[in-house]
Amino acid sequence: MSTIDLIEAAAVRLHGHTRETPILTSPFLDELAGRRVLVKPECLQHTGSFKFRGAWSAISALDAEARKRGVIAYSSGNHAQGVAHAATLHSVQSVIIMPSDAPALKIKNTRALGAEVILYDRDNESREEIGEALSRERGLTLIRPYDEPQVIAGQGTVGLEVARQARDLGVTDADVLVCCGGGGLTSGVALALEKHAPGLRARPCEPEGFDDVKRSLASGSVQTNNAAAGNICDAILTPRPGGITFPILRRLCGPGLAVSEDEALHAMALAFLRLKVVLEPGGAVSLASALFRKDEIQGDAVIVVASGGNVDPQVFARALEFPT
Amino acid sequence: MSTIDLIEAAAVRLHGHTRETPILTSPFLDELAGRRVLVKPECLQHTGSFKFRGAWSAISALDAEARKRGVIAYSSGNHAQGVAHAATLHSVQSVIIMPSDAPALKIKNTRALGAEVILYDRDNESREEIGEALSRERGLTLIRPYDEPQVIAGQGTVGLEVARQARDLGVTDADVLVCCGGGGLTSGVALALEKHAPGLRARPCEPEGFDDVKRSLASGSVQTNNAAAGNICDAILTPRPGGITFPILRRLCGPGLAVSEDEALHAMALAFLRLKVVLEPGGAVSLASALFRKDEIQGDAVIVVASGGNVDPQVFARALEFPT
Structure with missing residues (x-):
């Protein structure tokens, strides 16, 4: 059950612990997009993405016994x-299952933030099996990345x-473009808008070739991507x-939008130049949609949720080569 | 006359037109600095730096006659x-005198923001003479960059x-580190803190070799830099x-701090990685001071005013090469 009541209750728990990110604008982006562009940079959230909100919500909702045992996540x-x-700030132990070939910096950061990191071999081990065994042994609560009401x-x-x-x-009265993976952010935003801003309409944005949500919305039933990896986002x-998430998306969202890798990188360059924020490719597909899919958008203004900024310097340097 | 009364009156005129920039933090920066680091990213202000505040203040203080005639600035x-x-948003005409060898992008941006740009030859012409002639002919009000009470x-x-x-x-109770050129920002901040947060102490931060304010504060009288250019900041x-500005700085500020070009670039890389904001070298000397001059700073927390983010992609790419 995911409802507006859960969101409003989460907002109380998050107050003072998450950042209310600002709205950024630039006349240069307005001109490119052909309408007012209002960007909400969730890259400025703690840990560099909106994910901290869901994590705080889930952990702060645990009872005292569950907090004592700890939490686990795969990511x-x-x-x-x-x-x-979020776990460390609650004095809750966390275990994160990460692939052994994840970027060294991400493993280092996750440890530095207080988690016990357990590495697994992506080719020969199942993170679900490792996680379930650990969860049973230690009584850890699993925090799913999106299919989880409190997230x-x-x-x-x-x-x-x-x-x-x-x-x-x-x-x-505007479209609200949201970067979309499993749909946790998009469905949460859509539920909040339904009650508090019924003239605003959430629209999921994805990379071309990984536009499962766009195709699922168009067909009315769950569609799957052909590939599992191999995109900069x-x-x-x-x-x-x-x-x-899908039943919520289907009920509340407008059509999906999809952009290319180059368009995501180009949007990162424009966010650098015009907004002075750092976006990662997957956090920039919403801005890219506003700038490069303007014929698919309605209205005099568009709202862009730019969802994260955890990008390697090498990838960011590639984005900086795009013309601005 | 520059007083807290002028600042409080400016705040009323700026309300709803300038952004209240947030405070950003990172446990990783806290660890590097050995204390809590609170960063106020004025790079997120309109036009990418705090300068929009002073410009709005000065133009909004003009009477109707002066507004009709227009404003002029050298920069x-x-x-x-x-x-x-700020002038365009007030429907006031602006003339900006810029050197003909200024970066093409800055000239283009300034024109796109609605100014009439007049280029001069830095070697053979005086911008002051051109400006004074224009100001006389057209009755334009000169807006000085820092030695101007409304700025x-x-x-x-x-x-x-x-x-x-x-x-x-x-x-x-903390030091407030402020990037300092002519001292407009630092003196304004110091005056505001004197009344509203007397336990906070403004401290100017400059590039090594261009630390005129630091040396002036140490000696008690105005000191001049040997060079006029040749630093990335x-x-x-x-x-x-x-x-x-100097009498205000002398009365209210703590000792100045100075950092190297490499330290400014390194701070830009850390702001990229840990805060997801874009700083320019001159806007990063305050963060560099917090991280690399920690023995010269007092207290359990330090506040950093990061003043701007208007940096060329090439320079930013250099910063990204620093180890983080």
Whole structure:
């Protein structure tokens, strides 16, 4: 059950612990997009992505016994860092299962944020089996990255902020573009907007070739991607929409949008130049959609949730070579 | 006359037009600095630097007659963009005198923000003479970059925000590190802190070799830099502290701090990695001071005003090569 009530309750628990990210704008982006562009940079959230919200929501909802036992998550990226940091701030032990070939910096960061990192061999071991064994042995609570009501509730607080910030800026009728992997952020935002800003419509944004949500929305049933990896937008490559998230997306979202790798990199360069924020490729597909799919968007203004900024310097340097 | 009254009046005029920039933090920066580090990223301000505040303050203080005639400024950088954008938003015409060898992108941006750009030959012409002639002919009001009470008042609103944000975070006793060129931002911040957060102490930060303010504070009288250019921190290379700003700095600031070009670039890399914001070298000397001059800083926390992010991709790519 994922509802607006869970989101509003999460907002109370998150208050003072997560950042209310601002809305950034630039007349140069407005001109490129052909309409006002309001960017909500969740890269400025703790641990560099919106994932910290869902992690805080899930851990703060645990009872005292579960907190004593600890939590576990599988992730090589933003969810890992969000869970590790939120757990440490709650004095809760966390175990993160990461592939042994994950970037050394991400493993180092996750450990530095207080997690016990357990590496597994992606080719010969199953992270689910390792995780389930550990969870049984130690009684750890599994925090799923998106198909988890309290995680969706935490991500939904982005939508509560968007609703209020858009109203303050006089925008009551617009598309809200959201970077979409499994759909935790998009479904949470869509639920929040349904009640608090019914003129705003969430629309999932994905990389071309990994547009399972776009195709699922178009067909009305869950579609799967052909490939599992091999795109620069690593943070949002999921095989199919979630079992909890998809019914919400189907009920509330407008059509999906998909952009190329080059368009994501180009949007990162423009965010660098015009907004002075660092986006990762998977966090920039929403801005890329606003700039390069403008004929598929309605209205005088568009709201862009830029979901994260955890990008290697080498990849960012590639983005900087795009013309601005 | 530059006083807290002017700053508080400017805050009313700026409200809703400038961004209240957030406070960003990272446990990784805390560890490097040996204390809590609270960063106020003014790179997220309109036009990418705090200069927009002073420009808005000065232009919004003009009477109707002066507004009809227009404004003029000399600058090749952040002040130019701040004045151009603030003037356009007031429907006031602006003329910006820029050197003909200024980066093409800055000239293009300043024009795109609505200014009439007049180029001069840095070697054979005097921008002051051109400016004075134009000012006489057209009755344009000159907006000086720092030695101007209404500009200092606008920059001082950064200090009002720092005072409130620090109090909300439980920090009442700390050094506040401020990137310092002519001293407009530093003196405005110092005046605001004097009344609203007397336990916070402004400290100017400069590039080594261009530490005129540090040496002036140490000696008690105005000192001049030997060189006028030739440092990557181009935004804050001024020959000497201002006639209006220096008495304020002398009365209210703690000792100055100075960092190398490499330390500024290294701080930019850490802001990229840990805060997800884009800083320019001159906007990063305060963060560099917090990280690399920690023995010269007092207290359990330090506040860093990171003043701007208008940096060329090539220079930013250099910063990304620093180890993080």
